[in-house]
Amino acid sequence: MTQADLIVLDQVNKRFGDHHVLRDVNLTVRQGEVVVIIGPSGAGKSTLCRAINRLETIDSGTITLDGTPLPAEGKELARLRAEVGMVFQSFNLFAHKTVLDNVVLGQVHVLKRSKDAAVRKARELLDRVGIGGQADKFPAQLSGGQQQRVAIARALAMDPKAILFDEPTSALDPEMVNEVLDVMTGLAREGMTMVVVTHEMGFARRAADRVVFMADGEIVEQNTPDTFFGAPASDRAQSFLAKILTH
Amino acid sequence: MEALLNEGGTILAAFWMTVRLTAVSALGSLVLGTLLTAMRVAPLASLRATATVYVTVARNTPLTLVLLFTGLGIGANLGLELSDDIATNNFWLAVIGLTAYTSAFVCEALRSGLNTVPVGQAEAARSLGLGFVKTLALITLPQAFRAVVAPLGSILIALTKNTTIALVVGVAEASVRMRELIETYGDQVIEIFLGFAAGFVLLCLPMGLLFGWLSKRLAVAR
Numbered sequence: 001m002t003q004a005d006l007i008v009l010d011q012v013n014k015r016f017g018d019h020h021v022l023r024d025v026n027l028t029v030r031q032g033e034v035v036v037i038i039g040p041s042g043a044g045k046s047t048l049c050r051a052i053n054r055l056e057t058i059d060s061g062t063i064t065l066d067g068t069p070l071p072a073e074g075k076e077l078a079r080l081r082a083e084v085g086m087v088f089q090s091f092n093l094f095a096h097k098t099v100l101d102n103v104v105l106g107q108v109h110v111l112k113r114s115k116d117a118a119v120r121k122a123r124e125l126l127d128r129v130g131i132g133g134q135a136d137k138f139p140a141q142l143s144g145g146q147q148q149r150v151a152i153a154r155a156l157a158m159d160p161k162a163i164l165f166d167e168p169t170s171a172l173d174p175e176m177v178n179e180v181l182d183v184m185t186g187l188a189r190e191g192m193t194m195v196v197v198t199h200e201m202g203f204a205r206r207a208a209d210r211v212v213f214m215a216d217g218e219i220v221e222q223n224t225p226d227t228f229f230g231a232p233a234s235d236r237a238q239s240f241l242a243k244i245l246t247h
Numbered sequence: 248m249e250a251l252l253n254e255g256g257t258i259l260a261a262f263w264m265t266v267r268l269t270a271v272s273a274l275g276s277l278v279l280g281t282l283l284t285a286m287r288v289a290p291l292a293s294l295r296a297t298a299t300v301y302v303t304v305a306r307n308t309p310l311t312l313v314l315l316f317t318g319l320g321i322g323a324n325l326g327l328e329l330s331d332d333i334a335t336n337n338f339w340l341a342v343i344g345l346t347a348y349t350s351a352f353v354c355e356a357l358r359s360g361l362n363t364v365p366v367g368q369a370e371a372a373r374s375l376g377l378g379f380v381k382t383l384a385l386i387t388l389p390q391a392f393r394a395v396v397a398p399l400g401s402i403l404i405a406l407t408k409n410t411t412i413a414l415v416v417g418v419a420e421a422s423v424r425m426r427e428l429i430e431t432y433g434d435q436v437i438e439i440f441l442g443f444a445a446g447f448v449l450l451c452l453p454m455g456l457l458f459g460w461l462s463k464r465l466a467v468a469r
Contacts, residue, residue, distance in 0.1 A: 053374055055370050055373065055374065073290065074378075075378065078373075078376045078377065078378045079376060080376075081373060081374055081375070081376045082375060082376025083376075084374075085374070086370075086371070086374035088367055088370070088371065090365075090367050091367075092365075092367035092368060092370060092371035093371070094368060094371065094372070094386055095368065095390060095467045095468065095469050096389055096390050096393065096467045105375070105385065106375035106376065106377070109377060109381055109385065110375055110376040110377060138468060140468035140469055141468070151371075154371075154375070158375060158376070
């Protein structure tokens with residue numbers, strides 16, 4: 001596995017009015033690395049995740065994807081977005097398209113694959129995430145866990161260099177969380193580069209190469225899961241972990 | 248009843264003109280209205296401003312003025328000739344006027360439809376690498392259309408009835424025929440009125456039913 005830097009954030013700042021959501025954020029994600037971002041709500045985790053494919057603009061600093069700085073708008077931005085998959089908290093499957101079409105659409109219209117090849121790939125991916133039998137249903141006919149697995153298949157269909165997960169299990173009923181985390185853990189094992197914003201500490205321990213702890217728009221500390229969960233260095237991480245791990 | 252029975256053929260021909268005016272203008276309004284909607288949400292401020300000004304002007308001008316403008320302004324004064332045949336020329340001038348007016352309403356309906364599409368749909372499309380036009384054409388507008396089928400049906404019904412104003416451009420649609428009949432059969436005014444009113448009800452009622460059915464059928468489940 002090469003260890004090239006795939007995603008590099010340099011001195012990234014973002015404000016919503018008076019609220020400073022990202023403060024001088026520096027983060028480097030290497031190819032094949034699984035980075036899990038945790039922290040209290042309002043820490044800027046989701047904003048950071050969404051900034052990486054410019055669903056959120058930033059006020060200053062630079063974000064570089066595989067050596068190319070993220071452009072402001074236009075074709076070049078669309079091309080870079082196609083290289084980075086995104087999985088949302090609310091799934092965001094195209095509601096008027098079947099499950100199969102959801103996974104086919106980007107391949108045909110962005111990657112210009114033939115319909116046949118795209119359908120073949122989509123079916124293969126749907127099988128892989130365990131939804132092969134539901135290909136002709138509409139998203140609303142599926143459970144949340146199934147929808148999120150389709151969303152992962154849709155992202156994978158683009159052969160992305162990395163996938164961003166923005167709280168992928170937060171909108172799910174508890175019994176459906178694991179089916180999604182299992183798919184994600186599988187991806188992590190296969191060497192997919194992943195940035196995951198989550199509250200699932202079990203997943204962070206099990207699948208992460210690195211845990212990034214954010215609070216108040218800053219990256220407070222980052223370390224391997226064992227070190228972070230075993231011996232958090234900062235007070236804020238200690239108090240955060242104490243709050244969530246006592247239950 | 249004598250008037251309606253004797254003139255059945257010419258009345259049907261006049262209603263056929265109403266149907267043609269409606270169909271062609273509806274198609275034109277749908278295309279122009281969709282284009283205006285796209286402009287109103289475009290990233291370019293100049294496109295947004297142009298569409299906003301257009302919709303504001305077209306929507307707030309009486310249709311009679313719009314059609315008089317296309318007939319006298321564009322047709323007579325500027326001398327736009329769309330056909331050598333004067334009736335055909337007038338037909339197309341009326342279509343231009345009706346389309347110019349109705350597309351503003353189509354645009355407003357579609358724009359409210361766009362607002363019903365969750366923002367995550369567009370975000371997901373953009374994150375796949377789809378640009379503005381493809382995101383609109385493949386993801387957000389199809390869902391917007393499905394959300395506003397019923398209001399579009401109301402606009403179509405209004406358009407059908409609005410075609411009667413095409414008489415100011417000299418198109419021999421149903422209401423023109425009705426006035427002619429009233430002049431000829433002065434003793435049967437009430438019957439003639441009722442007959443033509445029934446004709447319009449017969450035209451519009453199925454539209455309302457069809458669009459009501461379509462709106463349920465095409466609704467996007469979320």
